[in-house]
Amino acid sequence: MIEITNLVKNYGSKFAVDDISFRVGKGEIVGFLGPNGAGKSTTMNILTGYLSSTSGEAKVGGIDILENPYEAKKLIGFLPEQPPVYPDMTVDEYLNFVYEIKQCKLNREKHLTEIRMVTKIDDVRKRLIKNLSKGYRQRVGIAQALVGNPPVIIFDEPTVGLDPKQIIEIRNLIRNLGQNHTVILSTHILSEVQAVCDRIVIINEGKIIADEKTENITRVVEENRKYSVKVCGPQREVQAALNGLAGVVAVEATGERDGDSYTFQIEAEKGNDLRKALFYAMSERNWPIIGLEAVGMNLEEVFIKIMDADLSRKR
Amino acid sequence: MLAIYKKEMRTYFTTPLGYVFIAVFLAVSGFIFAVSTLQSQTSDLSGYFQLMIFGYIVMIPILTMRSFAEERRAKTEQILMTSPVSITGMIMAKFLAAFSMFGVTVLASCLYYLPLFKYGEPNVAKAAGCFIAMLLIGMCFIAVGIFVSTLTESPVTASIGTMGILVGFAGAAIFNNLIDTYLIRYVLSWISIYSRYINFTYGIFDIAATLYYLSITAIFLFLAVRVYERRRYA
Numbered sequence: 001m002i003e004i005t006n007l008v009k010n011y012g013s014k015f016a017v018d019d020i021s022f023r024v025g026k027g028e029i030v031g032f033l034g035p036n037g038a039g040k041s042t043t044m045n046i047l048t049g050y051l052s053s054t055s056g057e058a059k060v061g062g063i064d065i066l067e068n069p070y071e072a073k074k075l076i077g078f079l080p081e082q083p084p085v086y087p088d089m090t091v092d093e094y095l096n097f098v099y100e101i102k103q104c105k106l107n108r109e110k111h112l113t114e115i116r117m118v119t120k121i122d123d124v125r126k127r128l129i130k131n132l133s134k135g136y137r138q139r140v141g142i143a144q145a146l147v148g149n150p151p152v153i154i155f156d157e158p159t160v161g162l163d164p165k166q167i168i169e170i171r172n173l174i175r176n177l178g179q180n181h182t183v184i185l186s187t188h189i190l191s192e193v194q195a196v197c198d199r200i201v202i203i204n205e206g207k208i209i210a211d212e213k214t215e216n217i218t219r220v221v222e223e224n225r226k227y228s229v230k231v232c233g234p235q236r237e238v239q240a241a242l243n244g245l246a247g248v249v250a251v252e253a254t255g256e257r258d259g260d261s262y263t264f265q266i267e268a269e270k271g272n273d274l275r276k277a278l279f280y281a282m283s284e285r286n287w288p289i290i291g292l293e294a295v296g297m298n299l300e301e302v303f304i305k306i307m308d309a310d311l312s313r314k315r
Numbered sequence: 316m317l318a319i320y321k322k323e324m325r326t327y328f329t330t331p332l333g334y335v336f337i338a339v340f341l342a343v344s345g346f347i348f349a350v351s352t353l354q355s356q357t358s359d360l361s362g363y364f365q366l367m368i369f370g371y372i373v374m375i376p377i378l379t380m381r382s383f384a385e386e387r388r389a390k391t392e393q394i395l396m397t398s399p400v401s402i403t404g405m406i407m408a409k410f411l412a413a414f415s416m417f418g419v420t421v422l423a424s425c426l427y428y429l430p431l432f433k434y435g436e437p438n439v440a441k442a443a444g445c446f447i448a449m450l451l452i453g454m455c456f457i458a459v460g461i462f463v464s465t466l467t468e469s470p471v472t473a474s475i476g477t478m479g480i481l482v483g484f485a486g487a488a489i490f491n492n493l494i495d496t497y498l499i500r501y502v503l504s505w506i507s508i509y510s511r512y513i514n515f516t517y518g519i520f521d522i523a524a525t526l527y528y529l530s531i532t533a534i535f536l537f538l539a540v541r542v543y544e545r546r547r548y549a
Contacts, residue, residue, distance in 0.1 A: 048397040052547045073399045084394035086322075088329045100318035101398045144394065 001026045001152055001182040002047065007056035009042055016042040018206035019056070024199075026151075029178040031193030031214075032186035034203040040186040041081050043203070044156050047184075048078040060152055074103070077150040081157055083141025087130030091121055091140055094129060095147065104148040111149070118173055119143040120166075134161040142170065146177075153177060155185040159192060171196050190302060202306060210306045217306070225268040226295040228254075229278065232261040233287030239264060245281055247272040261290050316404040319395065323382070323412030333416060336377045340420045343370045348427045358435030360428065360442045361516035364449050368509060371456050372481040378416055379460025380474035382409045383539075388468045402543045406461065406536055413457045418450060441518040448515040451528035452508055456481055458535035465542040484508045 002024040009017040017039045024030050032040050045051040047058050049069045058065050063072040085094060095112050104111065116122040119139045124132060129140060138161050145153055158174065159167045174196050177183055187193060193200050193214065200217050202210040210217065231238050235253060242251045242264060249267045256263040268274050275292065282289050327333030344367060351363040386392040395405050425446075431437045459480050464473040487507035491500055504510060508531070514521040 045393075050393055050396050050547070070399050070401065073397055076397065078393070078397045080390065080393045080397075082390045082393075084389075084391040086326070086391055087389070088326060089322075093325070097318060097322050098394065098398075100321070101395070101400060103399060 001028075001061055002184065003057075003059040003062075004043070004047065005057050005059075007043065007046060007058060008054045009039075009046060009051065010054050015206045017046070017053070020203070020206070020208055021056075022201055022208065022211055024182055024184060026182055027178065027180065028199060029174065029183045029185070029197045031197035031200045032184055032203065033188065033190065033193050033200055034186075035188055038203045039206040040203060041156055044078070044154050044184070044186060045080075048076055048154055049073050050078075050080075074148075075150055075152050077145035077148065077153045079141045079145040079155045079158055081160075083137050084144070085129045085137055085140050088128065090128055091116075091125045091132075094140065095143060098144045098147045102148040102150075106149065112147070115143045115146050118176075119146070120169065135163060135166050138162055139166070139170075142173075150181075152182045153184075155183070157187055158185055159187070159189075167192075202302075217302075225270075225273065227266045227268070227275070227278075228263060228291070228293050228295050229266060229289060230258060230261045230263050230291035231282055231287050231289055232259070233282075233285070235262045237285075238262060238282075238287060241281060241285065241287075242266060242278075245274060245277055247274045247277070258290075263291075265295070316400060316408045319400065319405055319408035320412050323409055324415065326381075327412070327416055332377065332381060336374065336416065337420050337423075339377065340370075340374050341424060343374065344424045345427060348424075352431065353434075358431040358437040360431075360437065361445050364445045365512070365516065367449065368452060368485055368512065371453060372478055372485060375417070375453065375456040375460055375481065376474035376477040378413045379457055379464055379477060380470040381464070382413065382461055383464040384467050384470045384473040388470075396543075396547075403540050406465075406539050406543070410457060410461050410536055413461065414454060417453050417457060421446075421450065421453065438518065441516075444518065444520045445515045447520075448512055448524070448528075451525060451532075452512065455484075455508060455528050455531045455535070458532040458539075459484070462535040462539040462542070465539045 004023070005021050007017055007020045008015065020039075020043060032043070034040050042051065046053045047060065047065065049065045049072065052066055060072045061075045063075070065072045086097075089097065092112075095115065096108075099108060099112060113122075116125060119142050121136060121139050121143055124136055129137060132140065138158070142155070142158060145155065155174070159170050162170060171192070174183060174185060178196075178198070185193075185196070194217075197214055200210070200212055200214055201208055202217075229242075239251055239253055242248060247269045249269055250265075251267075252265045254263045254265055266274075266278075278292070279289060327336075347366045347370060348363050351366055352358065352360065355362070383392070386395065396402075428437065428442070456477075460473070460477040463476040463480065464470075467473050467476065484506060485508060487503040488509040491503045491507060491510065494500055494503070508528070511521065511524040511527055514524060
């Protein structure tokens with residue numbers, strides 16, 4: 001459904017997108033992951049025809065967006081980074097405007113009602129957009145992208161500004177959309193792509209550094225085990241005891257105190273789950289563990305991991 | 316394109332902008348009308364129209380300043396540019412919306428002419444010619460305003476920039492009388508919107524001037540389209 005080939009966008013000597021190629025099949029949900037300024041939005045803007053590329057091509061449904069923008073744009077629903085909503089319109093007026101500008105042929109009343117229902121904005125339909133909260137505005141932006149039921153939907157950071165309950169709702173919505181739409185969404189939140197996407201494309205400094213099925217990336221992430229543990233006991237001795245455990249690579253005292261407990265960061269060997277050993281070691285010495293949790297990797301660490309993996313594969 | 320036109324027209328009336336324009340226009344034109352015809356005891360409208368050109372310099376930018384600058388500032392242009400609408404269509408829709416507002420207001424101000432029939436015998440054909448010329452001049456000014464609005468993110472900058480260009484257009488005739496060098500006079504007379512209007516005040520419907528006004532409009536709208544096309548590549 002989407003084909004991007006050798007896409008380059010540079011502003012002078014600064015490459016925002018540097019030779020990117022990937023394909024997205026019909027009905028796939030692809031997560032576009034990367035830190036801020038990685039080139040996610042630029043790629044999406046090119047794909048939707050808002051910007052042009054310096055070289056390379058972007059095709060949607062087999063139609064080149066630069067050569068035949070008119071037909072290509074009909075296939076796309078797009079939520080930009082900032083929802084493109086007019087503050088002086090009511091939600092209803094706005095959706096009707098979008099319906100007209102997209103030359104939608106579906107039954108107007110029925111289609112728009114359906115969209116208001118799935119994005120849960122029906123209760124604010126008569127209100128001016130400028131009076132809506134950020135979360136509602138974001139959902140109006142999402143609603144806008146769904147008008148006309150386009151086969152390709154592109155979301156640039158769809159869950160920004162939503163509260164946790166809304167985030168879950170929007171994720172469910174995206175997952176449902178994936179059943180009969182092709183969806184690309186960008187985010188810098190790792191758990192979000194894990195929750196929603198079939199495939200993850202990781203981009204950094206304008207280059208694709210990984211393009212994998214979600215399970216594969218998750219595996220890379222989970223091989224690395226880090227724990228944060230809270231133990232009530234004398235700090236130095238506890239640290240020494242933790243260091244003595246089999247399978248421990250590093251122990252670090254965070255200096256955090258909570259009553260009479262100290263918090264330590266433990267890094268374990270690959271594939272070694274040492275939570276049980278940790279428990280017995282501490283209980284032997286009568287130092288109660290009052291907190292133990294696995295520390296998730298953040299995006300930077302995932303990058304480093306994936307880039308390391310990438311390098312070692314090349315060697 | 317129709318969708319954008321409708322949206323623009325609605326925006327004029329859901330924000331104060333449209334009302335401010337209509338109010339300022341009717342107040343200024345009413346004042347100029349009273350001074351130039353009733354007070355001077357003449358039923359000839361050409362003097363009124365001549366002064367109104369200078370009124371347009373201040374009023375037209377109110378109408379056009381927001382059209383693209385505001386969309387750019389609020390990032391709403393993204394929905395326009397990622398929808399199946401051509402850039403030309405988008406610019407024409409905004410231009411026509413501004414021109415409709417202007418045209419309707421100018422028509423409304425025609426009510427002023429009625430008292431003239433009571434006190435004199437105005438030359439209707441001549442007034443009609445002048446009136447059409449005024450619509451054409453307004454059209455040029457709107458095209459300039461739309462063009463300047465595509466250049467900036469700030470409506471205020473757009474309106475001041477538009478006024479600057481319009482002062483140049485209208486003032487060229489004045490400079491023309493002060494300068495001796497043939498070449499400069501030639502260039503100035505080429506851009507002088509004002510001096511081309513003079514024929515209309517003599518009761519001549521000047522086809523050349525009409526074409527000139529239409530060309531100026533087309534040039535500025537074309538430039539606006541180019542700005543948008545270029546921005547995509549920048």
